[in-house]
Amino acid sequence: MKQTAVIVAPGRGTYNKTELGYLARHHAVRADLVGGFDDYRRAQGQTPVSDLDGAARFSATVHTRGDNASSLIYACAQCDFAAIDRSAFDIVAITGNSMGWYVALACAGALTPIDGLKIVNTTSTLMQERLTGGQAIYPFMDENWRPLPEARDRILSKMAEIDARPDHLLCLSIDLGGMIVLAGNAKGLAAFESEMPATQGRFPLRLQGHPGFHTPLQMPVAEEARARLPRSMFRQPDIPLIDGRGAIWQPHGTDTDALWSYTLNHQIVAPYDFTAAIRTAAREFMPDVFIVLGPGTTMGGAVAQSLILADWRGLKDKAGFQDAQNSAPRLISMGMEAQRAQVIAA
Incomplete structure (x- = not known):
């Protein structure tokens, strides 16, 4: 069958x-x-x-x-x-x-x-x-793939805060299972990477060679x-x-x-x-x-x-x-x- x-x-x-x-x-x-x-x-x-x-x-x-x-x-x-x-x-x-x-x-x-x-x-x-913009990735699940309480909302809130700054652009690119793929300009991505806590030994992770897919x-x-x-x-x-x-x-x-x-x-x-x-x-x-x-x-x-x-x-x-x-x-x-x-x- x-x-x-x-x-x-x-x-x-x-x-x-x-x-x-x-x-x-x-x-x-x-x-x-x-x-x-x-x-x-x-x-x-x-x-x-x-x-x-x-x-x-x-x-x-x-x-x-x-x-x-x-x-x-x-x-x-x-x-x-x-x-x-x-x-x-x-x-x-x-x-x-x-x-x-x-x-x-x-x-x-x-x-x-x-x-x-x-x-x-x-x-x-x-x-x-x-080659306009770039992408980075950040998880809202733990290493056992369990959603962390309110983690996704915190990520999106930080992205919106950064995006509102002068000369900064940062927005959602892909909802990818337990990951958020975000995209933006150099200032927006750098701010996110410096202000979000490092987690799981590799995040925030910049995706090399990726422009700002799925964004304006x-x-x-x-x-x-x-x-x-x-x-x-x-x-x-x-x-x-x-x-x-x-x-x-x-x-x-x-x-x-x-x-x-x-x-x-x-x-x-x-x-x-x-x-x-x-x-x-x-x-x-x-x-x-x-x-x-x-x-x-x-x-x-x-x-x-x-x-x-x-x-x-x-x-x-x-x-x-x-x-x-x-x-x-x-x-x-x-x-x-x-x-x-x-x-x-x-």
Whole structure:
């Protein structure tokens, strides 16, 4: 019997040193798909994704550069989606985090794989050219994934206080499970980092190479992207999509003009609520499993934390989640070798 599955696509920051060679290791049989991505990148005067993936060494300046990283992650995720065993899994909905929304659009059929890459590459190139603002991350859950009393409100209050100062800009970028991703200008981020208590040995954590995603800082990017990317690219999805507000776009019932507008306006300039997307997926589709596409292994924690916040299947904390995983896995990460074997076609 098939298991029902919600697919979760990753965003930026998921292709790192350990992921080098991901396409070559896992997707040599998808030469046509990867070849199409390579041809598009060559036509733009950019390094093909297979060359980036096949480099002898990982280079932070090359592989984490926005226009390269986004296309690499997109290619890996699309190939992972194609590898899922459809005889074992009935995919009932697709969502993603931040840039993962573009991956989700293509996986669901609302964009062709190449048109999905065009959106990823266009927006990431525009952002790379401007590099406006930055991002940092701060938790409101403890290390056992239990929400700390009033912690989220305190973080948001501090952000608002800093944002109100002259020449300071700081605002919510992504609700990411038990983390707040914030974005702002240099003064706003520096103030937050100096005034918030250090916690868990690494927070506040600046996300290197990340501009101020999902904030008004990206309005020029959104305007230029809408000028370059036509509405005609968008089609009716074949599979329900859950966006960064937790809203559902249904097959045969989607206003494709509205989908274009959301994708190239709200999705770029307003906060992305990944937590709400996972909550909607859990409550509206009640899947047997969540499958997180690769590359990388960092998205699993954010999904699990979001499920805890949604009180899905009685999950309360990290220990309870791990116990549930050991007895009947409900979250499968394709970026983890042992887990990807559970979902790929033989």
